[in-house]
Amino acid sequence: MSFTADDWVLVLDMLGTVVFALSGVLVARRLQMDGFGLLVLASVTAIGGGTIRDLVLGVRPVFWVVDVLYLWVILITCIVAIPLAQLLSRAKVNWLLLRADALGLATFTAIGVNKALDLGAPAIVAVGMGVLTGVGGGVIRDVLAREMPMVLCREIYATACIAGGLVQVLVDHQTGQTPLAMLSGMLVTLLIRLAALHWHWQLPTFGKLDQH
Known part of the structure; x- marks a missing residue:
């Protein structure tokens, strides 16, 4: 049985939910939050961006209200990750957090572009979503x-999303293959973000206006 485009989107969506929930757990672990704070942080990280996207695009109700699988995935991720996070040193937590965040960033950027395109949004709006x-x-x-x-x-963060989103829109327009377009966009976003972490790339900042 072969995967359809919708199957691939669901798999990537669940992957992004797990990874971003994990990044929320790691932040809560670093800040020594209690269980409720940890669950809140994991939840808003995993579904916050998608919720805002759906509200902007006029999708009602938002995705996790229609499909509570997202909430169960977040809860299970927290339960599994809590004891594992306790075994990690602070340095390892910080290292893992940045990589988990990069993977979640790439995955959810592709999901957002795809959903906007499915709703008939222009390419520039799809990249923004x-x-x-x-x-x-x-x-x-x-x-x-x-x-x-x-x-x-100064982190190369949203810039990586923009690059990945543009590639995804271009591949989707040229091929019409949703899985290929999403994977291409994800790969570009992820590689740029990981390269920025590895080589400490940063964007230029504005100088102080009051300098003489």
């Missing part, structure tokens, strides 16, 4: 954790 889906949950997570969201720093 990909970025929103990719970074939205992480922004909420970082704000709740009282940290500066990576998307607002």
Whole structure:
């Protein structure tokens, strides 16, 4: 039995949910939150970006209200990850967090672009929805954790989403193959983000305006 395009989208969506929930768990572990705080942080990271995307696109009700499998996946991820996270040192937690976040970023960007295209959105809007889906949950997570969201720093973060989204839209337009387009976009986003982490690439910042 071969996978359909919808099957591939569901698999990638579940992967992104697990990975982003895990990144929420790791942040909560680093900040020594209690179980409720951990669950909240994992949930908003995993479904926050997609929720905002659906609200912007006018999708009612939002995806996790229609399919509660997302909530169960988040809960199971938390239960499994809590004892495992306790075994990791702070340095390993930070290292794993950044890689898990990169994979979730790439996956959810592809999901967001695909959903917008399915709804007939123009290419530029689809890319924007990909970025929103990719970074939205992480922004909420970082704000709740009282940290500066990576998307607002010099990190190559949203830029990676834009590049991956553009590639996905182009491949989808040229081939009409949804799985190929999504995997292409994911790969570009992931490789750029991982390369930025490895080589410490950063975007230029504005200089102080009051310098003389």
